[in-house]
Amino acid sequence: MENIEDFTINISNLSFSRGERSIFRDLNMQIPRGKITAIMGPSGTGKTTLLKLIGGQLLPDAGRIELEGDNIPTLSRADLFEVRSRMGMLFQSGALFTDMTVFENVAFPLRVHTDLPQDMIRDVVLMKLQAVGLRGAQGLMPSELSGGMARRVALARAIVLDPHIVMYDEPFTGQDPIAMGVLVNLIRRLSEALGHTSIIVSHDIQETLGIADYIFLVSGGSVIASGTPAELRADESEQVKQFMHGLPDGPVAFHFPAGDYQAELMKGL
């Protein structure tokens, strides 16, 4: 992991805040090329925000986010749109366009970014839909799909331009065990077959540990631990242990900060 060439994304000294609230302080992260990297951490630590920063949808207060040599925050709007054609992103809700069929949703990036003839677009779309197992659903509207199916269609759309990087925002949240298994399998298989860099943001520990090559644990605005799944499992620090084993109380307290319990009860109205 020492050679800079081995990283697709290099984040250095990143700081970001929303209003008064600081989300990241001096965050550093290197995402290895061609691997599945997971960014994990408790809810509300800004994992999704990090993906939006990488995608250039938000601008950081300070720091660099380098993607294959381009510093994302300094790009012009036109350059940013060009860089985004090398990224695929799977949103938590799938975010399919509700006024288009499944086929048109997957074809959309091709129609916008390429001049391919119609029959070739059709072939590519059908191949991607076949890869996620939904070639038969090509004529359906997004409202006719189950949550898991919608996410698979969104995955087909995210990889239709053969991006260098695919970002997954909470891909397993709210899925039944079968759909979850299908997704875990797909992410792994597609990553191996297409060789792109995958970034998964999640707090589903078991599923994520099962497919990730490398993990960053983010809490309180910075990386508190990183390593392979095995390394993190063996980590002895309190914070890492609490998260990895899902303990209800620890450094992340069960109680929201409050005044003295007895005093408040005695005070009455």
Place this chain on the structure above:
Amino acid sequence: MLDRLQTLGHIGLEGLSALGRSGSLLAHALIARPQPMVMFPLLLKQIYFVGVLSLVIILVSGTFIGMVLGLQGYTILVSYGSEQAVGQMVALSLVRELGPVVTALLFAGRAGSALTAEIGLMKATEQLSSMEMIGVDPYRRIIAPRFWAGFICLPILAAIFSTVGVWGGALVSIDWLGIYEGSFWANMQHSVDFYDDVLNGLIKSVVFGFVVTWVAVYQGYDCVPTSEGISQATTRTVVYASLWVLGLDFILTALMFGDF
């Protein structure tokens, strides 16, 4: 006292910032290299949703308002013995005022709120974000065609409103109240001027089309992406757009017909 001053300042700053955001939204959406091949089908689709689907409410309201004008005009004018002038009264009030204004108000309620809710829901379901991540500018793809559709449709709807209104007035005055048909139409023809009345009314509806659609797309794009946020934004669209229409109507009327 200091608190009130602070609140006033806060409201002022909020207003300015909203104006800035909405201005930048419009600039981003409209100032760009034209792509007729991409834009035209999108525009047609929006004209259908925003314009064609508003036709029924415009036709029905226009007819009834024209009929009411005919009836009210007759009952007032008949006491002066000048009920023959009801044609010109109906036509002038429709073409100068009621056509553009009522159409804009109905349009804000029917199409404006739908635009806000649609864009807001796209934001809430991350469709706008995902479009951005695919590398397509939602300003161009979502905002621009909707804005142009409203801008184009409102003047046409206002013209249709005035036309069926005149027809409704004629229905009541001639067929029901028995005013002589010849003087009804002749009075109207004589007193309605193309530049002073028809064109000024058209200019009004163009301005209203611009403002109502602008408010609608801005409120949708700027809303808090939750169900509560969308419902508030939809309400705001109707309220703000209506207030803007009524306020601007006074200013435009003063500029066009005021004698100073």
